[in-house]
Amino acid sequence: MASSRLDFLFCHLCGTMLTVPNSEYAVCPLCKTLRDIQDIRDKEIGYTIYAEDIRRELGIEIIEEQKVQLSKVNKKCEKCGHDEANFYTRQMRSADEGQTTFYTCTRCGHQSQEN
Ligand SMILES: [Zn+2]
Ligand SMILES: [Zn+2]
8 A cells, every 4th residue: 555655744733735844844834833853753653553553543444454355256146046156355444343255146146245
């Protein structure tokens, strides 16, 4: 996943992208808030390590983390008896929910799921 190193170069007050006039500090062009470059660097490191925790804290739903895969499998449809189905698994965010596998019959579209 391509995550910009500049993600934290935004003003925490107004959200404007900060400018970096020198190596000492960053400044918000709108509200003139100064931020120490060292502070931003620390957050970048923290972001790398704790990215998942931060996203969970912020309640951001990360679609690519659901790891949706679609492929065919030999599974007998309980409705029409066809023996081929598309299936994909979805890993739920919370560990106690585990992984759910969804099957869709390639002939009649009947859906079933297994945990
Ligand atoms: Zn600002
Ligand atoms: Zn079917």
